[in-house]
Amino acid sequence: MATTSQPDVKGATKQDHETIILVRDVHKYYELGEIRVHALRGVSIEIKRGDFVTIMGASGSGKSTFMNILGCLDQPSAGRYLLENIEVSGLSKRQLAAIRNHKIGFVFQGFNLLSRTTALENVELPTLYARISKAEGEKRSREALALVGLGDRVAHFPSQLSGGQQQRVAIARALVNQPSILLADEPTGNLDSRTAVEIMDIFQKLNDDGLTIVLVTHEPDIAQFAKRSIQFRDGRIRRDERILNRPRASEVIQNLPKLED
C-alpha cells in the first residue's frame, strides 16, 4: 500500500495521545408507544487518536445504536459526546451532515453501495458534498480505490464485484474525504472468513498509518486484530481491555486455505 497516497494521517506520532472521542454517560431510549426501549444506559468511553477499538456484545446490546451516535447519524437522548473537542449533541442537522462528511467514514455490514453506479462514482459520493472540485474529488477517489487494492476496478459496477471487493469500495468511500475516524458496524458480517481477514488486514494497515478505527463485530477471531476490546451488555460497557499480542492479519492470511473464487 502506497503511503504517499494515504489519506489523513494528522500527525499520528506527534499527537498519539490526543483524545479524539469522549463519551460521557450517554443514554438512548426509543419510545415505542407506551414502551420505552432503553438501548444505551450510561455509556462512557474515551478513545485516543490512533487507537483501534472493537466493540463486541450480544445482539441487541446497543452496539449499533452506539455506533450511530458516534457516527453522528443519531443523537443521544442524554449525556455528552465530544468529537475532536466539538460538542456534538448541540449541533444542527446541517452541521451534523458536515461532520459526517469531513470527520467520519462509515462502513456498513451490507456495504450500502449505490447499484448501477461504478465503483469510482460510489467512492466519489462523499466528495460531491464536500467543498472540493470534481477533478480533485475524482483524483482522491482513484487514490482511495488504489489504497484498498481496487485501482483496476474503478469502472466496475457493484454487481460485478465480489462481496469483499464491494466492502473495499465501501472502505474507499469512507476514506475519500480523509476522515478523523473510521467507524465500521459489522463490516465482515456478510463475508466469508478469509475475506473477513483480508478486510481486517486493510484496517490494520490503515491504523498503522495513524487512522483511528472503531469496529463492531460479534466474532472474537475478528476482534483480536484490534488494539482494544470493549464488551457491551444491555446497553452498558461490561469490559474494556487492551489486546496483547494481537496477530497481524497479513500473516494469518498465509495460513488460511485459498478459496476457489
Place this chain on the structure above:
Amino acid sequence: MDLLAIIRIAMRALGRNKMRSILTMLGIMIGVGAVIAMLGVGQGARQTVQEQIQAMGSNLLFVGAGTVTRSGMHMGWGSTKSLIYDDMLAIMRECPTAHAAAPGSSSSGQVVFGNDNWATRVNGTEPQYFDIRVWPFQEGSAFTQNDVEMAANVAVIGETVRKNLFGATNSIGQTIRINNLPFRVVGVLVPKGTSAAMGDDQDDIILVPITTLQKKITGQNWLRWIMVSAVSRQASYAAQQQIAALLRDRHRIRPAEDDDFFVRNLADMADVADEAGRVMTLLLASIAGVSLIVGGIGIMNIMLVSVTERTREIGVRMAVGATERDVQQQFLTEAVVLSLLGGGIGILFGLSASYLITKTLGWPVLVSPVVIVIAVLFSMAVGVFFGFYPASRAAQLDPIEALRYE
C-alpha cells in the same frame, strides 16, 4: 454541490428508468404541445381577421335598411324603402363625427363579355366609396362624380369578375353587358380575398354609379345601405349614436317603435372578433392549465415512487454528508428536468403542428417567442410545484431508518 453536478445526477437517475421518465413527461408534453399548436393557429386566425377588418377601415360605419327589433335582430335587410339619398346628405350635414359617406344599392346581375358569362352582385354607389373602404385599384380608376350625375354606363369590377370574364386579356376600356346593358370597364379593384368575418368573396362584385343602377337596372330610388367613415376610430361610437338618433328622427319613429334601419360599427366588429380571440385564448389557457396540472400530478406520483424506491440511496447519501437541502435539491431537480424536458418536447410538437395546420389553411404561423418563454416557465413551475412535496419527503427521511430500509 454545483447546479451542473446536480443536473447531471438527475439526468442519470432519470436515464435509469427511461420508459417511465418518458411516460411521465407525456402529460406535460401533450399539454404544452396542444396549447402551443392551438395558440399558434388561434393567433394566426385572429391576426387574419383583424387585418381584414382593418383593411375595411376601422372607422367604418355601415347603415343598413331593415327592421331592427328591440332585441337587436335584423328583420329582412333591405326590405324597407325608407332609407333614401337625403338621409345620407343629412348625415353629412348634421353628424360632426361623420367624415365621409357613400350611398349603396344592390342588385344581382348577369354579366357577359364575348362568350364569357358570369353571375355576380352589382352595387351602385358614388366614387368616395372606394376611399371610405380603403380599396385601391390595380388598373384604371373609379368612375367620377360626373358619371354619377349623368348616370353613365361605366363599371368598376372586382378581381374575381375580371378573372372570369377577361382572363389574360386587358379589361380596361372593354365593354361588358350587365343585364343586357352595355357598360365600359373603367377600373379593376385590387383583390381583398375572402372576408374572414363573413366568409364571402369580396372580389366577386361590380360597382356602377348609384344613379345608373337605380334608373337603368332596379328602377328603385331607395337605398339599401350607406357607408359612413367616422373622423376617427374613437369617434365611430359617437357617430353610431348620432346617426341612429338622426335617422329615427327623420323616419319619424316613435319611442316605442323599432328602428327601420341598423347601424353597424366596424370598430365594434373588430372588438368583437378581438374579444372572441381573447375568450379563445382564455379557453386554451384553461385547457393548458388542466393538462399541466394532470401532467404535474403524474410527475408527483412518479417522484413519490422514486423516493420510496431509493430510500436506501437517500440514507447512504445522508450518511456520507448530504444535507437535507442537498437531497431536496436533487429530487426537485429531477422533477424540474422531467417537466422541462416534457415541456421542451411539447413545444417542438406544438410548433410543428401549428406550422402544418396554418400551412394547410394558408394563414400565417404566429407563435410568439413570449408564448414559448411562458410555456418553458410554466413547465418549470409545474416541476417545482409538484416536485416539492416528494423532494421534501426525501429530505425529511431519517438517515438510520433510510439505511435500514429494505
